[in-house]
Amino acid sequence: MSTNYAPPVPFEFPPIYSFPPFFTLQPHAPSRDKQVTAWVDLIRAYCTHHRVYRLSLNASILDLPLFRNAALNRSVSRDMLHTLLTALVKADLAEWTSKSKTHVFVYWKSLSEWSDTLVAWAKDNGFANTVVTGYEVRLGDYVTDQEFYAMDEAVFAKVVAHLDHQRRIVMINPSSNVDELGFKIIG
Amino acid sequence: MGQGPSKPKASAHDKAVFELKKQRDVLRKYQKQLATVLDREHAIAKQCLTAGDKRRALLALRKKKYQEQLLAKTDQQLVTLEEMTSTLEYAVIEKEVMAGLQQGNAVLQALHQEMSVEKVEAILDETAEAIAYQKEIEELLGTKLSEEDEAEVERELAQIQEEAALALETKMPSVPVTARPVAENTGVEEEVPTAAAAEKGKEKKPASYAPLPA
Numbered sequence: 210m211s212t213n214y215a216p217p218v219p220f221e222f223p224p225i226y227s228f229p230p231f232f233t234l235q236p237h238a239p240s241r242d243k244q245v246t247a248w249v250d251l252i253r254a255y256c257t258h259h260r261v262y263r264l265s266l267n268a269s270i271l272d273l274p275l276f277r278n279a280a281l282n283r284s285v286s287r288d289m290l291h292t293l294l295t296a297l298v299k300a301d302l303a304e305w306t307s308k309s310k311t312h313v314f315v316y317w318k319s320l321s322e323w324s325d326t327l328v329a330w331a332k333d334n335g336f337a338n339t340v341v342t343g344y345e346v347r348l349g350d351y352v353t354d355q356e357f358y359a360m361d362e363a364v365f366a367k368v369v370a371h372l373d374h375q376r377r378i379v380m381i382n383p384s385s386n387v388d389e390l391g392f393k394i395i396g
Numbered sequence: 397m398g399q400g401p402s403k404p405k406a407s408a409h410d411k412a413v414f415e416l417k418k419q420r421d422v423l424r425k426y427q428k429q430l431a432t433v434l435d436r437e438h439a440i441a442k443q444c445l446t447a448g449d450k451r452r453a454l455l456a457l458r459k460k461k462y463q464e465q466l467l468a469k470t471d472q473q474l475v476t477l478e479e480m481t482s483t484l485e486y487a488v489i490e491k492e493v494m495a496g497l498q499q500g501n502a503v504l505q506a507l508h509q510e511m512s513v514e515k516v517e518a519i520l521d522e523t524a525e526a527i528a529y530q531k532e533i534e535e536l537l538g539t540k541l542s543e544e545d546e547a548e549v550e551r552e553l554a555q556i557q558e559e560a561a562l563a564l565e566t567k568m569p570s571v572p573v574t575a576r577p578v579a580e581n582t583g584v585e586e587e588v589p590t591a592a593a594a595e596k597g598k599e600k601k602p603a604s605y606a607p608l609p610a
Contacts, residue, residue, distance in 0.1 A: 339485060340413040344421040381406040381414045388421060391414035393406075 214260040214359060220274075223251060232283035234292060245296045251275070252293065253302055257317040262361030264303070265312040266290060306363070314364050323357065323368040328377055328394055330355060337396020340381055343369070344388035362387045409488060416481045423470050423477070430467050434460055 225231050225247055235241040255261070255275045264270060266287060271277060277284035285293070294313050297303040303313040318326065327346065331337040334351065345351070347365050352358050360368075366387050372378045373392070382391030437460035444453035 340410050340417060342414065342417045342421050344425070345417065350424075379406055379410070381410045382418075389418060391410075391418065393410060 216258055216260075220255055220258045222278075223247075223254075226251065226278060227281065229281050229283050232278065232281070232285055232289075234286075234289045245293065248293050249296050249300050249302065252297060252315070253317050256315045260356075260359075261315055261317075262364050263306070263312060264294060264297075264315055266294070267311075314361070314367075316364075318356075320368055320371045323360075323364075324372045324375065324377065326357060327368065327372065328396070330357070331394035332396045337394050340391060340393050342388065343384070343386075343390030347387065366390075409484065413481055413484050416477055416484070420474060420477045420481070423474050427467060427470055427474075430463050430470070434463050434467070437463065 231244065231247070235244050252264075252275065256264075268287070271284055271287070271290065276290065294303065297315070298305060298313060301319070302317065303315050306312040306314055328337075330352070331341075336346075336351075343365065347357070347360055347362075357365075369378070369387075369390055369392065372394070373380050377395055379393040379395065380391075381393060382389060384390050437456045441453045441456040441460070444450070444456060
């Protein structure tokens with residue numbers, strides 16, 4: 210995960226987080242399914258709260274409070290993490306970044322939800338039908354209070370591509386460098 | 397998904413605005429970078445001072461001063477860029493207003509063309525002709541109607557005259573009755589004037605005694 214965002218209030222873990230067996234994949238299939246569902250909900254809530262756009266199977270990710278409960282001295286194993294990420298992808302809440310399946314983009318908001326958010330922002334703030342740059346929308350001075358501020362570059366590129374596909378923007382300068390993207394949001 | 401309107405194209409104007417905004421972004425990034433550099437130089441100066449290296453501290457501060465000047469310059473450039481962008485965007489609005497005016501003017505002209513003086517005159521002439529024709533017809537029909545009317549009027553007149561005559565006749569008999577108060581009338585004598593009036597027909601009798609047989 211990579212984010213500079215500091216949430217105003219700490220994340221409140223659900224009670225199940227303090228239940229030690231929660232950190233071990235259950236052998237009994239029905240219990241395991243329930244457990245995985247609970248994990249998917251928790252990951253989504255956590256990523257929403259902390260604006261996490263990426264998760265990986267790196268060892269470092271297991272140090273994240275989400276996967277390591279220091280008070281219980283329990284943490285998720287790498288294999289279990291793989292299972293959880295797979296479940297997340299299956300629930301359309303994440304997407305493997307590559308075929309190697311080591312990283313995921315976490316879609317705590319789906320691409321179409323992000324698209325709606327951007328269009329709504331443009332309409333509400335006088336940015337509709339004017340040329341904006343990727344940098345301006347993602348890191349500009351006018352968006353610091355927006356949910357999409359400092360959005361992951363790759364996810365941002367996907368959202369812009371989605372908008373372009375839906376013809377809700379006019380692409381003026383396509384670029385692999387998201388900062389140099391130029392487009393007009395049709396309002 | 398192939399539905400939706402055809403893809404709008406980016407205009408040259410959009411590209412120009414984009415280039416300006418891109419330059420603005422470059423400046424903003426540069427400013428952010430300068431700000432971190434400034435902080436670092438400041439930290440270095442402090443560090444050098446505590447270490448007793450006044451020369452290096454001064455150098456760091458000089459560098460910092462220079463960076464600050466750069467920052468001020470970029471601020472100025474940013475304002476210039478923003479102004480240019482605004483001007484461009486405003487020019488587009490002006491263009492749209494112009495286009496609106498032009499369209500209105502074109503419509504107005506087209507309307508005026510349809511309402512040319514000659515056409516109006518021609519229409520008025522035609523209207524006048526039509527009115528005259530209508531009048532002619534009316535007159536023609538009017539005279540015919542009055543002939544018919546005349547016949548009816550005459551009939552009515554005759555009827556009224558007849559009625560008047562009848563009324564007169566019905567009154568007549570009563571006159572002699574009251575007119576001869578002195579005369580020593582008998583029932584026979586009384587019949588004489590009525591008989592004389594009866595020449596015109598029996599109608600007078602029903603007229604006078606109408607209430608009974610009716």
